[in-house]
Amino acid sequence: MLSERVQTSWTHCPIETTIAIIGGKWKPIILYHLFDHVRRFGELQRLIPGVTREMLTQHLRELEADGIVHREVYKQVPPKVEYALTDLGITLKPILFAMHEWAIGYREQVDQQVGCRS
Numbered sequence: 001m002l003s004e005r006v007q008t009s010w011t012h013c014p015i016e017t018t019i020a021i022i023g024g025k026w027k028p029i030i031l032y033h034l035f036d037h038v039r040r041f042g043e044l045q046r047l048i049p050g051v052t053r054e055m056l057t058q059h060l061r062e063l064e065a066d067g068i069v070h071r072e073v074y075k076q077v078p079p080k081v082e083y084a085l086t087d088l089g090i091t092l093k094p095i096l097f098a099m100h101e102w103a104i105g106y107r108e109q110v111d112q113q114v115g116c117r118s
Contacts, residue, residue, distance in 0.1 A: 021066050026051050026059050028096055031085070034069065035093055038084040068092065
């Protein structure tokens with residue numbers, strides 16, 4: 001079932017829906033780290049300096065509720081939980097790659113403008 005955030009955005013602009021699913025400070029970074037790897041919670045926390053345990057938990061739950069991330073719980077002691085992208089989650093890769101490329105171009109342009117002011 002889709003989260004209330006996504007359901008609310010459904011009747012509006014499709015960009016609102018996308019932002020409701022992947023927007024925020026941490027979600028794109030979480031997705032980046034899951035693109036080519038299955039990750040455990042602690043591993044994600046180490047890979048994303050600055051994210052709190054609570055925020056990482058919240059975002060992973062939202063991504064799971066929206067069908068972007070799959071959470072696999074292994075019944076063992078100590079418990080083992082792994083996170084991976086779903087097939088739907090993998091479709092976000094070109095979107096985030098485009099954001100990556102745009103940021104590189106933006107930085108280059110700003111660096112040139114700043115260099116011209118000196």
